[in-house]
Amino acid sequence: QNEKELQDVVKQQEEKMLQLIDKSGEVTRLKGEVSQLKRSLQRAETEAKVLWEEMRGQKPKVDAAYVQERVLLRQEVDKLRLLLLEKEDENLLLSDKY
DSSP states (O other): OOOHHHHHHHHHHHHHHHHHHHHHHHHOOOOOHHHHHHHHHHHHHHHHHHHHHHHHHHHOOOOOOOOOOOHHHHHHHHHHHHHHHHHHHHHHHHHHHH
């Protein structure tokens, strides 16, 4: 009976050791993954910083009101150009008649 109990205890200990080895391997794998993710994050942060610096080096920030005003002015110029072309066409027609 004592021998049977001893075998059971040894078997349980072996199972626990195997579980610990599995967990240890998993922990090591996860630590490697975390390390790789940290390096990737550092590279991404560096790239973002460089891009922001590049953007700051370009034209000063343009506000939406300025952009909207430019769009409206461009539309007005296009409309006036069209009216001018129409008037020129009318003048050509009139000059051809007389």
